[in-house]
Amino acid sequence: MNASTKTPSRYSTDAQRWAAVQARDAAADGHFVYAVRTTGVYCRPSSSARLPRRENVVFFATAEAAEAAGYRASRRAGGDHTSMATQRAALVAQACRLIEAAETPPSLDELAAQAGMSTFHFHRVFKAETGLTPKAYASAYRARRLREELGDGTTSVTDAIYGAGFNSNSRFYETSDQLLGMRARDYRDGGIGASIRFAVGQCSLGAILVAQSQRGICAILLGDDPDTLVRDLQDQFPKAQLIGGDASFEQLVAQVVGFIEAPSLGLNLPLDVRGTAFQERVWQALREIPPGTTVSYAQIAERIGAPKAVRAVAQACGANHIAVAIPCHRVVRRDGDISGYRWGVERKRELLQREAKA
Numbered sequence: 001m002n003a004s005t006k007t008p009s010r011y012s013t014d015a016q017r018w019a020a021v022q023a024r025d026a027a028a029d030g031h032f033v034y035a036v037r038t039t040g041v042y043c044r045p046s047s048s049a050r051l052p053r054r055e056n057v058v059f060f061a062t063a064e065a066a067e068a069a070g071y072r073a074s075r076r077a078g079g080d081h082t083s084m085a086t087q088r089a090a091l092v093a094q095a096c097r098l099i100e101a102a103e104t105p106p107s108l109d110e111l112a113a114q115a116g117m118s119t120f121h122f123h124r125v126f127k128a129e130t131g132l133t134p135k136a137y138a139s140a141y142r143a144r145r146l147r148e149e150l151g152d153g154t155t156s157v158t159d160a161i162y163g164a165g166f167n168s169n170s171r172f173y174e175t176s177d178q179l180l181g182m183r184a185r186d187y188r189d190g191g192i193g194a195s196i197r198f199a200v201g202q203c204s205l206g207a208i209l210v211a212q213s214q215r216g217i218c219a220i221l222l223g224d225d226p227d228t229l230v231r232d233l234q235d236q237f238p239k240a241q242l243i244g245g246d247a248s249f250e251q252l253v254a255q256v257v258g259f260i261e262a263p264s265l266g267l268n269l270p271l272d273v274r275g276t277a278f279q280e281r282v283w284q285a286l287r288e289i290p291p292g293t294t295v296s297y298a299q300i301a302e303r304i305g306a307p308k309a310v311r312a313v314a315q316a317c318g319a320n321h322i323a324v325a326i327p328c329h330r331v332v333r334r335d336g337d338i339s340g341y342r343w344g345v346e347r348k349r350e351l352l353q354r355e356a357k358a
Contacts, residue, residue: 030087041074042066091115092129105138129305140277199245200226203257210253216270220323222343263355282316289330292355296334
């Protein structure tokens, strides 16, 4: 039996929904909208619009569903839609706080029941608002907490495990490699014991360094001076064992260089992405930008459900260590100005020109 069967919504039947519309029940907002066949518009349940005749009313779970069926927002529903979006954002924010505060991540059923939605609808709304599934958000949050706990190099691994919200060592070690890319003790010690292969090459944009951990590509760096790129990698992993790549690894570097020279070739590499939950949402959104197109920092903020976090989006782009594969070069200012690239504005402009031609 699923959660929606155990905890049925107060608005699961048409009769309950119509009663909510008649009562202009604000508590029903966010659970459904009603549309009027004779006018072709839809409203939220608490709308102050004149009540239609019951036989002309049809119900939809979301405003998007109503629009997909051919209905348009009424003049009042324009504000209704904004209000519903605000309510959805608030419900998702509440779910995020629940995930962060819980010792054991709540199940999807529990989160959906708390929000008063079906599991399917809640899962869809949560991903639309955050860019992550509830499970992925919980994993990313724990990973960030764990990195913070281990970051100063003085906290014991056991204390860090419990401090990050794991209620047992065994539960943690089942996922430790996925969270950190290496053993927790190695991460705490600055990557000691971890093996990271790397190679430095040349491309038309200058020097390029590609590094790979046990999990995947952990750095693609561009610059003018190869030695500077190596020092940058050492700063990222001060105690890791950095191993010069062999001939097979240099083929991987050649693949990255080939993509830079000819973007139409595409690039599909396993990545070892390490960031905060917010940064990972931004980086995932960047990877969804088609080659040859650009978006603004504000548009990325809107896509991840944080329209006011434009500055934080720009900071997340600046924190990206995996050039090209996480294409932060495709993000520009609202006015189209090309600026703010970790590896130089001229390289950013050249990458965009090549993608546009391709």
